[in-house]
Each structure stands twice: as structure tokens, then as C-alpha cells.
Amino acid sequence: MENLNETILAVVLDVVQEKSPEIEAVRPDQMLVEDLGLRSLDLARIIAKLEMKLDVDPFAELVAVTSIRTSGDLSAAYAKCFSTDEEPAPEAANRPRPPRAGLASQRELRQKARGEQSQ
């Protein structure tokens, strides 16, 4: 589990540093959008990188990607793939959905409202 968390934090840091090279470390409780400045495409890149490393994609069926707000949520989602428990753990995916849709930033939401992304 230790390893899984470290792998996830390393991949998140990798993507964060592409935009903000001054950030030297990330913590599991930091919000990916609000604290780390990521956008939905960045999350897609993190998930693709993790699929290459871990060979699993929890978001294909197990977990709703909209429930992911922190690196800790990511860890919980991947832990689910490797868990042998039948009972689902009370973690990120089972929390009530956050009021904002997934990882859309305020700017993305504003753009959407102006009809720039889709009609």
C-alpha cells in the first residue's frame, strides 16, 4: 500500500511540475484543482500514466472519476483494484458526489456556460 501511494504521488508530482516546476512535493490531502492547479486533461494524463505503471484502470468500471478531488482519493480508487475484499471500503468513490462536476475548474465551467466547449 505504501508503494502504491508513493507511485501515485510521484506521478501526480510529475504532472504538477510540468506546469509548476517550483512545487517540490505533493500531499495526499491537497486538492488537485484548487491547490495544485490541475485541469481535467491533466487528470486524464495522470490516470493514463498510472495505467501504464499499474496495469489497471479503476475508472473503467469500479469508480466514478468525478469523485476524485485529491491524490488520496486516487490512492483509494487504485487500492480498490488491488483489494481482495468483497465488501467495498468506505472511501472516495462512495462519498456523496461533490457539488462541482469532477475536475472542471471554475474557468472551464465559465467557458462551458459561455458555450465555448460545446453546445
Added chain:
Amino acid sequence: MKTKKESMTAERQVAIVSGGSRGLGRAIVADLLRRDMIVATFSRSKTPFIEQRLAADPQAESFHWASIDGADPQALAGFARDVLRRYGRIDALVNNMAVTGDGLLTMIRDADIHAQVSINLESAIFLTRACLKGMLPQGSGSIVNISSVNALRGHAGVSIYSATKAALIGLTKSLAVEVGPAGIRINCVAPGYFDSDMTSGFTDDQRARIARRTPLRRLGTVEDIANLIWFLLSPEAEFITAQVIAVDGGFVG
């Protein structure tokens, strides 16, 4: 993030071409191999072309083929994963595989409608998604969707085929906006009629009529189309995305 040019010089580029056993797909595979790319392709059945290529490269250093039914999304995802494992990257994807069905809409069997939507459209979506999982971490990639002049100009008897080919244009335009910031380009090529198994049912009269309606007065060749595909995949096109380019001798005008 590495530019396409930088990553081109680093390692041999890897391309996936759907339906590379004959027709245009075969020409694309041969062309990309000639340009020193590693090419992975699939079809349901093996043709002499595939057998020849496999025999020439038994270690699959440059050429990989699998027998896959493109209607199966899991098989498509598995194929892309296998290519990533074998070669470590996916730089290019050509969504070429397609089927056609002739007939007025009210007379087409349900199964034929489903087959065209599934192979021509859904499979392209699933394969694209699977390949993006390789391209996103790289921060580079180029995708070409093979549409058709039928998507740009109406013809009786091919409404479903045209609908699927027009849908690829919508897919291309929105996805280009979505993945452009990650360094991935996606374009559409819309070929005019060219000789292949798909058009083998055309009579000489039909061929002559198409040539007459084409300003350049002939049908296309697979090479005409493969040339543009290579250009779009190559670094020469690194500022081109979200475009639909017809290779049709001026047919749609």
C-alpha cells in the same frame, strides 16, 4: 513536454493501423514500414500480404499483426495494450477499418445498420481511447481518421455509411480540442473513390461516371491517400490538427 520533432529523433516511431490486411490499410502499412516506422495492425483474416510481412520479420521487430474482430471493444483495448507492452509507445493511429452496406434506408437489415455503426464509428472511438492511454503519458501523438467523400456530399444508398463517416469528423474536431493541449493531433482524411475490395462491385460504367464527375478525371489510388496520411502523421504537419482533407481529385469541389 517533448515536441513531436524531439521524440521522433529519440526512438523508432510506433503506428497502429486498423484493417491493414488489404486495400488502403495494406498500402498505409507498407508505406509506414518503408518509412522505418514500427507498424502494428489487425484484421479478422490473414491475407498473403500479412503472411509475407510476418515471414519477413519473424521476431516482430517492425511488424505486428493479430487476428481481431474490430467489433469487440475489449479486443481493441487488448491489442493497444499489447502494442504498448511490446514496443513501449504509440505515436500514431490510423482508424482505417470500415465496412459498407448498399441499400435504401428502408430496405437495410437492422444487423447491417448495427455492423456499420459498430465497425466504422464505435470501434474507431474505442481504439482511439485505448491508444490515447499511450499517447497522453508521452505528451505526443498523431491520429488520422479515414472518413469519406460520402461524409461531405450526399449519395443515395449509403446513408448509414455516410452517417458513420460524418460522425468521425465530429469526433476529430472535438477530440482535437480536447487533447491538443497534451500535444496530440487528430485529423480526418476523406478519400474519393479508389479501387479496393470495397469498390470491386462497381461496374465499368459506374467507374467511368465517377471519373467524368471528377475534375482530375480519374479514380484515386491507395498511394494518393497514403501519401497524405504519412504527411499528417509526420512532424511536417506538427501544426495541423482538427482538419478534414479530401483526397478526391476535386470530386466534392
